[in-house]
Amino acid sequence: MEDYQAITLMFREIKNSLSSSLTQVLPAFEISPIMMYALEFLRKHTDAKAVDIANEFGLTRGAITQLLDKLEEQGLVARKPHPTSRRSLQIDVTDKGHQLSASILETYNEKIELLLANYSKEELALLRELLDKLPLHSHRV
Template sequence: MEKNRTSQTNNRTGDNSGGRSLGRLILQLHRLERRPQTFGSAGPLTPSEIHTIEAIGTEGGILMSELAGRLEITKGAVTQLIVRLEAKDLVARSPHPEDSRGTLISLTGKGKDAHAAHEEVHRAFYNQLQEQLTEQEIEVFDTCIEKLITFLKK
């Protein structure tokens, strides 16, 4: 049934403009993901670094293994990111208070500043989006984004 609806939609438009638009969106996101940006006093951060800071900041303190799961990357990749962020004085490691095998990762003051600045970028983006779209368009946009995320995870 879903396939029929999709093919009817494509036949109705008579072109692949949706596919081209999606391709342009993916290309633009790929470009953004490669470009370091400055957040607060942290200096230039790669997207991987700021996403790691975001995940740590959301939790307040997180185990390395949990961070790897949240970011959907290997523990080795998380270790490399944490080493880079420690060198920039954005995160700190501390022993887990209840499990001596675990290491908690938390944000330093500078890391919290970067996290807050990143959150502000998200808020500003969403506010700009709200100014350009109706409430109904935002609901459709959010639904489409969630479906796209689910599709891309397959």
């Protein structure tokens, strides 16, 4: 039981460190964390509607409208009529949105790699093997 508590504490510290790293990276790209999260959600869920974003992040309809307005003003997404739902809009990530997201993730990944710099190849392989056992819902690269 003590091991579980120590491990959960470490996971929380890792999460906080990763969140901090992302927060440090984003200002240079003139984008807020919620804008980045929404952009990544839309990249992964190409048929998503505004209500899907609201449900994913626990935001109100008004907050989603403001968020999408900001993303659209920066040319990162485009809204158009949804092909199967007359009452909804389809939200597409633009080429600029894809490029921005890729640049942010590249910079963010470089910061994360610094956390792993002191590990040997064997240790990294073991870490990956252990992390692969976690029941995560994201797609592996």
